[in-house]
Amino acid sequence: MAEAHQAVAFQFTVSPDGIDLQMSHEALRQIYLSGLHSWKKKFIRFKNGVLTGVYPGSPTGLMLVVGLYMGRAKYVHADPSLGLFDRVGAHLPVSRYMSFNTQQLVGGLLVGTGLWVVIIFTMRNALRWLLSWHGWMYARHGTMSWKTRIWLVLVRIFSGMRNPQLNSFQTSLPHLPLPSVKDTIRRYLESDRPLMDDEQYARMEGLAKDFERGLGPKLQWYLKLKSWWSTNYVSDWWEEYIYLRGRGPIMVNSNYYAMDFLYVFPTSLQAARAGNAIHAIMLYRRMLDRAQIKPLFALGDRVPLCSAQWERLFNTSRLPGLERAQCERMFNTSRIPGIDTDTIQHMRDSRHIAVYHRGRYFKVPMFYDGRVLSARAIEQQMERILSDTSEPQPGEENLAALTAGDRVPWAEAREAYLRQGRNKQSLDAVEKAAFFVTLDDTEQRYAADNPVRSLDSYAKSLLHGKCNDRWFDKSFNLIVFKNGTMGLNAEHSWADAPIIGHLWEHVLSMDPVKLGYTEDGHCKGDTHPSLPGPQRLQWNIPTECQAAIASSLLVAKALADDVDCHTIPFDCFGKGLIKKCRISPDAFIQIALQLAHFRDKGRFCLTYEASMTRLFREGRTETVRSCTLETCAFVRCMMEDNPRELRLKLLKVAAEKHQQLYRLAMTGKGIDRHLFCLYVVSKYLGVESPFLKEVLSEPWRLSTSQTPLQQVELFDLVNHPEYVSSGGGFGPVADDGYGVSYIILGENLINFHISSKHSSPETDSHRFGNNIQQAMLDLLALFQLEAKHGMKTSTSMGLRFKM
Template identity: 60%
Template sequence: MAEAHQAVAFQFTITPEGIDLQLSYQALNQIYLSGVRSWKKRVSRMRNSLIKGVFPASPSSWLFVAIGILATMYMQSDPSMGLISKIQQHLPLRYGGQTMLSALVFSTLLWLSLILALRFCLKLLLSYHHWMFEQHGRVSNTTKVWVSLVRLFSSRKPLLYSYQTSLPHLPVPAISDTLSRYLESVRPLLTDPEFKRMTNLAGQFESNLGNRLQRYLKLKALWATNYVSHSHTQIHSGKEHFTVRDFLYVTPTPVQAARAGNTITALLLYRRKVNREELKPSRVPGTVIPLCAAQCERMFNTTRTPGTETDVLQHWQDSEFVAVYNKGRFFRLWVYRAGRLLSPREIEYQIQRILDDPSPPLPGEERLGALTAGDRVPWAQIRKQYFSSGVNKRSLDAIERAAFFVTLDDEEQGMKGDDPAGNLDRYAKSLLHGKCYDRWFDKSFSIVIYKNGKSGLNAEHSWADAPTVAHLWEYTLATDAFQLGYTEDGHCKGEVERSLPHPQRLSWEIPSEVQAQASSSLAVAQALADDVDCHVFPFREFGKGRIKKCRISPDAFIQISLQLAYFRDRGGFCLTYEASMTRLFREGRTETVRSCSNESCAFIRALEGRECRRLFRKASEKHQNLYRMAMTGAGIDRHLFCLYVVSKYLGVESAFLKEVLSEPWRLSTSQTPVQQMELFDLKNHPDFISLGGGFGPVADDGYGVSYIIVGEDMINFHVSSKHSCKETDSHRFGAQISRALQDIMTLLSADAKTTSSSSSSSSSSSSSSSSSSKDKKLL
């Protein structure tokens, strides 16, 4: 009761003697400090807005312009060519300093004009993408000049969002180019009659409905920042989640509350950097080319709210608490006190209070989160009817407005025990869906802290893509392990203020209708979760270091290996999705690299012959070109999808688009990029390597493959499929991936040896015969 009174700043009662007023100076002081923190944040935002608004110039450059104008006027020269005099005539004031004021007005207008000109020049520079298609080591003079100019414009230290207004808009490809590239991508998957039929469909679409839809799409591109981005805020499809996992070999502490304390602190420190725009803008690796940072804006305090037709992303400016779930109970945990972020030790103390809380769940509370895991329409209807007022609304608001969601899981996970491989699989599966009711799947992301201190992150896909979440998670892991650290007994460092109020238990009034729907949603989600087969394995035979020695792109090497693995697993080829990004453009998200190409299929079919090495390099170059085209706005699938959206809006049907969008992605792949290697000292701490991320299969009879290239000598894979499909098996496909990687490396190594030995005429004939015999053993 005493803790409750501390939250009240003042209270008064009316007595026969008058009004009895009681003040709580401690509560008033907390209100004052919270207000100071709020105003500091507002001032910081205003300062950052000014700095961003004048980028690539600086606010201080106005002073140089003004001094220059005044200096030329002092020398009896008019740099404005009469404009200062005209400004002076229209000024309402009449006093001696009127000339000075009109000169300052002209200086300001000139300064703003220069900023707009600089920004336009920077946008033109960032619209140049030919550099990406040049061969390594053969840089043209045009690109060299372009790099120098971009470096010049980037010489000032930019804020996180400084480049946003200078990024070019995503171009709408010509419909003939998209259709041509589409037909090329499906050619190896279709028989001659099927391909002829699809060619005719594409031709009819282009000559009739396609050009009409293209005009509407170009019209949208004129006023929209990104002609694709609208589909990410108005979400029609089902929910999709992905995960990123903890260190593979290391758990920094076995104390669950302590791991939660450091993890929550690291995430809030990252949020502070985002809010203050102190993070460096992401760039194309190895270059000065900036990437769009718009996804960072919705990272925290964001929830996907269900609708009967479309879901909508809701974002709040800030919040000083997180939502916590443990043993069927929901809590609001305040992480700030009097404007101060709690220390990791204090957050650990509060988390331990939640873990020690003996109170049971309220009726219907334990499985309430299943509503976010099932069908969206029933959840939208239940939310509107039972969660729009009263205690349920207040508790739901506490979850949805929270910075993020935290699950204190009562299970142990990770690579442990007598079956480390099987435990890794169970860890990945648990992180992906848990019990289907112990995560709040509508939140932008949920942190899971297991009983033995292992951790992980489950992210909702509509607000952002894997690289954005991976960047957050890299910072969190590194800050947790190397900066915040733990005491010798595994607890967080720092002191505890024992007067902290208890975490607030959320109250619910859940009627039988809501409980019934939660049970129904849980049954739907549980059936889907039980069907997912996950397999996680580290590939340690070699990594990107050895691949690069063969002068091959590591990503192309892995993607072609996946094609070979699928061919051996299923006896054919399939439509393959590889996620690329279009963040070279403003509000860019993802694009599809259709990795199954004519060139990759030709290599795999010819693997037993002598020409396979040449075909592999040709397939690798083709894959790299497809990836570059996707990055530079010349992809296929986003354009076709937007044409389909326009057709639905106009109420017209297209047989071609309907068939294209119904084609299953039986092999869906994605790379989890490592973006901040400087945070991890793998030389002195080689065990602190990440397991990467993962996701479920897209097609019922297909595979989902996620991989992360760790350091120079390891590649971690996450393979998923469905138990209900008798033709797929995640463990079998994982073995095929390992075999394909090694076989292609053997091929390239033999090629390198052959090239080396061919310089010596005495061994040329024996080299040729040995490489031929090696090729024949691969399939």
């Protein structure tokens, strides 16, 4: 690739006549514009910080209250300070240096400001108290009690009347409540009962009761102190011990993926698709930086959800050159490997992205003339990279395999070989980039003539690729394939899937419609005539480091080759028909998964369903244990020759039980995060609990998660059902288990993403997929409603849907 000219502020030459300085006006202009952009960004952050800090109050409210009191002083001739100056004057000579009118004005200012602060704190605490009530969750769907109506009116009043910003409600959200040990033990034993015989259950019950009477209260006391002192008693420990302290590969085991449109292919030009997607992502970052993203709500637009995973205060003081700051962790963020634990590195700002193509790394600036590059200019940069014919430097092609293997070898190699010289500069360019982009040299896409194989290959590529072509430590990787299809791979420690899903919905909604393409598939707009090209990163990777890279690549490839992915676009029926059954769609699907799993393995298993706890400040997730006594009773009834009426009755009982567990999890009454934190306290105290040790070692052989569609207004699924994401998935949690992600799209489509391991003789993702499809139809048949499509049998592929 022809390297761009190096813009420098000045050049100088030494001659017999002296030193000749040559100033580069273009370079100085770019420095000026860069500084101007930085100061604008600081001002916007300061302004938004003020607005968020005083919410639900506002500067306008301050002016009204202060103006009222100062006007009272001037026109009514009353003392607005309520005798303040007389009291202060008795001890300090304040009144001697002020005229009577000045005293009144200053008194009005002080009292008005004080009253305004009192009003803010009153409204904020009242709103926090109101949001601690969750009775609205227990109302029957489609109904609303008078108590809930009154509560909603009060929430609206104390929320303020102006448009809130993303973080406006943070200080008004309640803290996550701490359940009692007794309630947690009771619900745990209830969840374990269907998985144990009488002897096993009696043993576990004995361990639980001993814990409840003995060590439990002591651990709970320490945990109660933490819940009083910290904003959220779970989230910091969850991030550290579940994610950052894991020493195994994060590829497959932790990172997850998101897919492109299923049936729509906006352009086949790789550079153009990358141009629109990268530009849309940069616009999202600007919206996030300016707090222009609307906060998310439950119950319509009435109950705010926590936004801490987008932007929150966290400590980066262990990392040189970084600071403790309010940060958008979605961008400019990398997970940094360590020997004992990883850390999260975040830059306040990053003006470039890192791009990988055919074993080479490039640094691509995203700003020119103080503005973010247009989609067409970004396409121009991607075209330059694609046309580059240079070869990778020794060790460069497989360098990213370090991020795919075990964490300790990666930490050792990083410190020993990549933290000095030009390696450090290149590594910083990658780790401090806004995000990472892979221009993949393979083609992935849904193919109508072979939907199963094409989607399975697509999912595997997004989940792990070739193990050396994604920087798995970055907050997220944008992957753009050779034929224009794209997707994401996201690191999990900094946030949960709904956060990256919110970004992805924005990108997909902008790409084909708002940004669009020309008739020949290019991004709209003109190329930039004087845009400096991408910078090829330079590496000097020694032989010892190359050996570490090769070792990590072997580990990663073995893990990747073992993953069995299967993606199913289930279009026989969807949410619309399930709602006619008067059953929660999520409960319907979870019960179908239990039936499918029993048919697949002939037994029940401990089941994990992720539920959000973002009704509380800094909330992340809680576990819904979906395998219940009620669900097992229904499954056994389905496996025997029983009348439809009995099956239907047991199904409704199981669905109501599932909804009850989901409500408990969302409202801070789940059991697994509480047990986890009790276990962490026991480790800090150096005491062993046989009960907690056994609970925390139980394998989740069926791990499930629903991917919510959060910005429904961005997609017209009635008129354009094709413009919808395929959702995303993750790897299996247990070696002999399944991982299942599903997304409910519109009224007629549910996409399932299934994963397992080839090495386990007990699992087969395609077999399990067939069982899921059949279970969904069997449940619907109980309501005597017909699906849109029928099923057909194929000797080679088993049960498949008609597309």
